[in-house]
Amino acid sequence: MLAGGETVLVGVSGGADSVALLHLLIALAPSWRLRLHVLHVDHQLRPDSSSDGDFVRVLGARLGVPVDVATVTVDRRESLEAAARTARHAALETWAARVGAQRIALGHTADDQAETVLMRLVQGAGVRGLAGIPPVRGRIIRPVIEVRRAALEAELRRATLPWVEDPTNRDPKFLRNRIRHELLPLLADSYNPEVAAALARVAMLSRDTVDALDRAAGAELERLGVFADSTVILPLDPLRSLPRQTAAEVLRQGAGRLGSRAPLRAWAHRGLRRVLATPALRRPFRLGGVTIEVSCGLVRLALAATAPLPARAVAVPGRTELPEIGLALQAHLLAAAEYTIPRESNRAAFDADGLAGPLVVRARRPGERLVPFGGGERRIKTLLIDAKVPRWDRGRVPLVESSGAVLWIGNLRRGAVAPVTPNTRRVLELTLVPLAKPERDRLE
Secondary structure, three states, rough: OOOOEEEHHHHHHHEEEEEEHHHHHHHHHHHHEEEEEEEEEEEEOOOHHHHHHHHHHHHHHHOOOOOEEEOOOOOOOHHHHHHHHHHHHHHHHHHHHHHOOOEEEOOOOHHHHHHHHHHHHOOOOHHHOOOOOEEEEEEOOOOOOOOOOOHHHHHHHHOOOOOOOHHHOOOOOOHHHHHHHHHHHHHHHHHHOOHHHHHHHHHHHHHHHHHHHHHHHHHHHHHHHHHHHOEEEEEHHHOOOOOOOOOOOHHHHHHHOOOOOOOOOOOHHHHHHHHHHOOOOOOOOEOOOOOEEEOOOOOEEEEOOOOOOOOOOOOOEEEEEEEOOOOOEEEEEEEOOOOOOOOOOEEEEEEHHOOOOOOEEOOOOOOOOOEEOOOOOOOOOHHHHHHHOOHHHHHHHHHOEEEOOOEEOOOOOEEEOOOOOOOOOOEEEEEEEOOOOOOOOOOO
């Protein structure tokens, strides 16, 4: 948790757990070269909540530690406990950055861990939920997570350090309070006096399992993933060949790379399994702001839908840049004498005098059709599917049209319009090239 020499922001509510944490860190500070800073977060959930901040200020002055108080507004439209936790952690992260803290220390105990495991068991959580409160997550550390609350209170009494009791910790409308004051005492009295220690052990064993799963999934994500700006692409079949939980975790971590912080509850597990199902999911699935979709044997995770290629007039002769797809469309007018029809997929030739109007490059339109050179009329969507173009890229494939007639699906198929024949005098040659590697003018 600590290597020594860190600046540590200590979250102190004024309760026994956090006061004891501060007391213990102060004792360690000289030998561990720790620089301590205290933050009290006032959630404004009680009329007299500011008195807790006053208590922490006085305590900090007594112990010689700087104290700040952050007042937050809790969104009451969601779970009050979850909303308060979100607001508190945001304040802690903000103040940690402000004071240059490498670690944020919180005072969760073995009793908190037992309550969390039991609460999640009652709610039907899986192994990740049973792993409970992580001892370390990011820069947040919980140094007393294996210490019983009674032991901390005994140490405070020995050191003659006061603490405050938050009356909301006894409000039975909160599930955690009912588990703390009703269910856990019942289990300890009637079934196992060491039930709290047993539940903490369940959390430790579950955490080991979750950590192993995370490492395996992380390795698979690095092996299989193709990472770009705001997207992760994964091959579907290798993903399906992984154990189900590993594959789901690969997707969750991929979404996390893009900023998703959605908790992996049962609904998310079900949705992720749908992504891996056979036949493949046809509709995108949202997870914490990230869209997951399947097409043409690939899985794509993205923050936003891909914008279609905007329509642009094609400069003839000249170069038309398409920065959205990293390509440029080059147009050359060439004499037909001794001209050789190109075979490369990125190049197409037309009878320049057989075109009805100016050229436009754009994305496909719904229901649009093409008469391919040497074939019958087909839907452009079908041609793209046959070419294994994923759904999310179909609006980025450049189509070149003249007076409403599609001449060319860039890099894929040429239309039957304006073919080069023995009677052709001038050839219009279109070439798609990477923006970073512009083709030299062929006339040089």
